[in-house]
Amino acid sequence: MADEPETERNTEVTMDEIVALAKRRGFVFPSSEIYGGIGSTYDYGHYGVLLKNNVKNEWWKAMLTDRDDIVALDSAIMQHPKVWEASGHLAGFTDPLVQCLGKCKKRWREDHLREAVEAEGGDPEAELRCPECGGELSPPRNFNLMFETHMGPVAEEGNVVYLRPETAQGIFINFKNVLNFARKTPPFGIAQIGKSFRNEITPGNFIFRTREFEQMEMEFFVPPDEAGTWYREWIDLRRDWYLDLGIRPDFLMVRPHGADELSHYSTGTSDIEYLFPIGWSELEGVANRGNFDLTQHQEHSHEKLEYFDQKTGERYLPHVIEPAAGADRAALAFLVDAYEVEEIEGRERTVLRLHPRLAPVKVSVLPLVSKEGMPEKAREIMQSFRKAGIQAEYDAGGSIGKRYRRQDEIGTPWGITVDHQTMEDDTVTLRDRDSLEQVRVPAEGLPGQIAARLATGWKSPKLG
Numbered sequence: 155m156a157d158e159p160e161t162e163r164n165t166e167v168t169m170d171e172i173v174a175l176a177k178r179r180g181f182v183f184p185s186s187e188i189y190g191g192i193g194s195t196y197d198y199g200h201y202g203v204l205l206k207n208n209v210k211n212e213w214w215k216a217m218l219t220d221r222d223d224i225v226a227l228d229s230a231i232m233q234h235p236k237v238w239e240a241s242g243h244l245a246g247f248t249d250p251l252v253q254c255l256g257k258c259k260k261r262w263r264e265d266h267l268r269e270a271v272e273a274e275g276g277d278p279e280a281e282l283r284c285p286e287c288g289g290e291l292s293p294p295r296n297f298n299l300m301f302e303t304h305m306g307p308v309a310e311e312g313n314v315v316y317l318r319p320e321t322a323q324g325i326f327i328n329f330k331n332v333l334n335f336a337r338k339t340p341p342f343g344i345a346q347i348g349k350s351f352r353n354e355i356t357p358g359n360f361i362f363r364t365r366e367f368e369q370m371e372m373e374f375f376v377p378p379d380e381a382g383t384w385y386r387e388w389i390d391l392r393r394d395w396y397l398d399l400g401i402r403p404d405f406l407m408v409r410p411h412g413a414d415e416l417s418h419y420s421t422g423t424s425d426i427e428y429l430f431p432i433g434w435s436e437l438e439g440v441a442n443r444g445n446f447d448l449t450q451h452q453e454h455s456h457e458k459l460e461y462f463d464q465k466t467g468e469r470y471l472p473h474v475i476e477p478a479a480g481a482d483r484a485a486l487a488f489l490v491d492a493y494e495v496e497e498i499e500g501r502e503r504t505v506l507r508l509h510p511r512l513a514p515v516k517v518s519v520l521p522l523v524s525k526e527g528m529p530e531k532a533r534e535i536m537q538s539f540r541k542a543g544i545q546a547e548y549d550a551g552g553s554i555g556k557r558y559r560r561q562d563e564i565g566t567p568w569g570i571t572v573d574h575q576t577m578e579d580d581t582v583t584l585r586d587r588d589s590l591e592q593v594r595v596p597a598e599g600l601p602g603q604i605a606a607r608l609a610t611g612w613k614s615p616k617l618g
């Protein structure tokens with residue numbers, strides 16, 4: 155088969171296009187849609203689950219497989235209420251809520267409104283008006299973002315619990331358990347992926363900000379005098395993680411927080427930001443938290459949380475470097491970065507140029523026609539991928555062009571077509587999603603070939 159022709163690329167993408175593709179192709183659906191939806195809540199469909207799992211697996215790989223100084227944890231969502239007293243979330247995990255007193259009655263985050271004014275070159279200290287209807291705004295009220303519920307059958311005082319607003323505290327309260335079993339010496343880390351819940355005042359922008367989301371957090375415990383070095387190291391490591399997975403460098407930046415933005419306990423925080431269609435926004439935060447958290451939990455629980463260094467005879471509370479990422483936000487960034495519409499011979503093709511390791515399906519197996527033994531042969535090849543543990547998809551529905559387009563839209567990097575020649579000489583065509591090149595290769599040994607390609611590096615063709 156001849157190569158498909160040279161293409162014209164258009165790299166502009168809007169959030170609406172991503173939302174539409176995500177729904178059309180079964181990545182992400184608005185939740186409870188048959189009941190009219192429930193604000194800013196989403197369900198992941200088949201390809202969304204595969205994509206997000208790949209994102210999380212890459213994170214685990216970077217934390218656990220590629221190094222030996224981090225251990226895993228999966229702590230409970232509901233924890234003792236004192237955890238949130240100690241961490242400061244009960245008193246201080248608030249956002250300043252302002253409400254429109256004019257026509258629309260909409261609620262806003264005051265800090266976001268001031269940031270928007272500043273970004274437009276205005277005075278952030280000036281009086282704010284409702285961005286929707288221009289109405290007067292109420293004075294700011296601190297609104298706690300934690301979801302509250304009750305443990306046990308009766309809702310009464312004394313059994314209030316909170317859904318965790320971050321996974322990090324589950325790590326701190328297990329510090330002693332991990333020290334006892336893992337026999338680790340600082341510097342070492344504890345990593346966790348799990349759901350967090352925040353009653354955000356202004357959720358929105360698809361899965362960028364939701365009230366229920368998954369975090370990927372790691373607390374790296376270090377001797378106090380090594381905190382600065384590790385802080386810089388983790389900023390670099392985390393930035394490189396996104397770049398290695400194909401994010402274009404021009405769309406990623408590290409933004410150190412100014413002194414006025416820092417939490418009271420933090421001596422340094424840097425956001426890794428991505429240029430989303432809504433503008434530069436936080437993808438992940440890397441913070442130097444000092445020994446704030448362990449100090450607080452030691453005080454509130456009356457348990458000693460110090461590390462005893464047998465070599466030096468010294469006891470100390472390790473300092474903590476925390477890279478805190480969101481699995482949903484990362485999945486969104488990968489989707490946005492991968493999305494491309496191009497024209498081929500006057501026809502539009504939408505393609506997700508996802509890193510092959512992130513692609514939900516690695517290879518599609520397509521019988522050219524549903525006769526002459528081709529479906530059976532294709533299924534046999536499909537089976538060989540299954541045995542090799544490579545996510546493959548058999549697709550026999552519709553014209554071959556339609557099937558290619560479907561696979562392009564879900565980002566499948568390779569397509570195998572079983573055709574008439576296959577039935578004669580056991581060769582197939584192997585189509586490359588990015589170059590559109592098609593080569594004839596023996597059917598035998600395909601899983602090994604694809605595995606080898608998955609193991610090698612990949613560079614976004616958008617980089618030229």
Ligand code: ATP
Binds near residue numbers: 368479481482
């Ligand atoms: P933001 O300023 O956007 O509210 P944050 O600074 O409060 O975020 P962190 O507490 O540092 O966020 O959480 C770490 C990561 O968790 C964020 O970088 C983001 O990827 C993810 N995250 C936080 N809140 C949400 C949310 N409401 N929806 C989706 N992901 C979130």
